[in-house]
Amino acid sequence: MTEKKVSARDCLFKRDEGSFKNSMEIIEQYCREHGLQLTPVRKKVFEFLLDEPRGLGAYKILDLLRLSGFNSQPPAAYRALDFLVENGFAHKVESQNLFVACTKPGSHHSPVFMICKKCDRVSETQSTSLDANISDSLRLSGFEIEHAVIEAEGICSVCAGSGSS
Amino acid sequence: MTEKKVSARDCLFKRDEGSFKNSMEIIEQYCREHGLQLTPVRKKVFEFLLDEPRGLGAYKILDLLRLSGFNSQPPAAYRALDFLVENGFAHKVESQNLFVACTKPGSHHSPVFMICKKCDRVSETQSTSLDANISDSLRLSGFEIEHAVIEAEGICSVCAGSGSS
DNA sequence: TTTTCCTATGATATATTATAACATTACTCG
DNA sequence: CGAGTAATGTTATAATATATCATAGGAAAA
Numbered sequence: 595m596t597e598k599k600v601s602a603r604d605c606l607f608k609r610d611e612g613s614f615k616n617s618m619e620i621i622e623q624y625c626r627e628h629g630l631q632l633t634p635v636r637k638k639v640f641e642f643l644l645d646e647p648r649g650l651g652a653y654k655i656l657d658l659l660r661l662s663g664f665n666s667q668p669p670a671a672y673r674a675l676d677f678l679v680e681n682g683f684a685h686k687v688e689s690q691n692l693f694v695a696c697t698k699p700g701s702h703h704s705p706v707f708m709i710c711k712k713c714d715r716v717s718e719t720q721s722t723s724l725d726a727n728i729s730d731s732l733r734l735s736g737f738e739i740e741h742a743v744i745e746a747e748g749i750c751s752v753c754a755g756s757g758s759s
Numbered sequence: 760m761t762e763k764k765v766s767a768r769d770c771l772f773k774r775d776e777g778s779f780k781n782s783m784e785i786i787e788q789y790c791r792e793h794g795l796q797l798t799p800v801r802k803k804v805f806e807f808l809l810d811e812p813r814g815l816g817a818y819k820i821l822d823l824l825r826l827s828g829f830n831s832q833p834p835a836a837y838r839a840l841d842f843l844v845e846n847g848f849a850h851k852v853e854s855q856n857l858f859v860a861c862t863k864p865g866s867h868h869s870p871v872f873m874i875c876k877k878c879d880r881v882s883e884t885q886s887t888s889l890d891a892n893i894s895d896s897l898r899l900s901g902f903e904i905e906h907a908v909i910e911a912e913g914i915c916s917v918c919a920g921s922g923s924s
Numbered sequence: 925t926t927t928t929c930c931t932a933t934g935a936t937a938t939a940t941t942a943t944a945a946c947a948t949t950a951c952t953c954g
Numbered sequence: 955c956g957a958g959t960a961a962t963g964t965t966a967t968a969a970t971a972t973a974t975c976a977t978a979g980g981a982a983a984a
Contacts, residue, residue: 631960631961633961633962635961635962651940651941652940652941652942653940653941665963666962666963667962667963667964667965668941668942668943669942669943669944669962669963669964670962670963672941672942672943673961673962677961688853688854688908688910689853689908691940691941691942691970708900708902708904710902711905719900735873735884735916736915736916736919736920737873737875737911737913737914737915737916738913738914738919739911739912739913740876740912740913740914741911741912741913742909742910742911742912743853743854743908743909743910743911743912744907744908744909744910745853745907745908745909746902746904746906746907746908747904747905747906747907747908748902748903748904748905748906749902749903749905750901750902751900751901751902754901754903755901796931796932798932798933800932800933816969816970817969817970817971818969818970830934831933831934832933832934832935832936833970833971833972834933834934834935834971834972834973835933835934837970837971837972838932838933842932856941856969856970856971
């Protein structure tokens, strides 16, 4: 009756300041160690992603860059996103054309996403067993997987538990 | 050295005329039984999809419609695709913005795709065990799946076996 | 039969997502 | 300094998708 969407404050997946800082520090260190340039635009885009558990579209990111004083054009946003995705700091959610910060930055893996239709929150699992299952199944058919897109849409535990509708 | 791509003739996933006809007959019957209108545009689009194991983009389908004498605009193609997808006759491959005929038309399910980077062929598996694995894993986290997008990119058995590169 | 209603299609415009191509800057390294 | 590379700026356009309103066509009600 009151609200359609669960507010960010109530979310199970909420991240506190500590984990924000932690993710940023992790990728800063990773970049130092691997000779990667975490330029201002790239860093800013990663901040945006960390700050938005629902993920962000490329053009929303472009807007945010402009609000932050960057006078950017679309390629700037896509280039920053390419950098973040290539280096395992972010992922693209293919079924939503949306980008999210990686919860395990720097570890190259095939993520599994759960996208809540109610609160729009995107959460990533590190389901190694899941990856293994899929690999095994498909390997039986002789298919060699290089990358897997696994995205589940449905209702997250918070929204399911909040006795609405 | 000779060819980069495996030709359609050599493909393990090749469908013969018999199975084409079969798929069409299946959806014709399904539509009759469920009061669905398999109009000329919709039928034609389904034919295109049956005929292209690599899948087709919406605008490619639009081109084909025009070549077939339909004077169509983009919404016509998307409407036909919506109809086919909603009724389980086709799927969208999200990671490629591409549509494919369903190999089990009419059975509503969450398909698993294998997309070969070499021959571009898209094949669908009916991996119920796979679905089950994913459901179980995510259910543990309290997430209720309504739909799952599972798309593996890699090298198909035909291309892997054809001793190239 | 005429009217009504519903479904599908036609038609126009525009929104959204993404990239190509070339110019410029900025930093490193020799 | 000068050359080379990586990043960014800039302009234009490609590719994908939808909103909106108009029209047609057939089935069902009156």
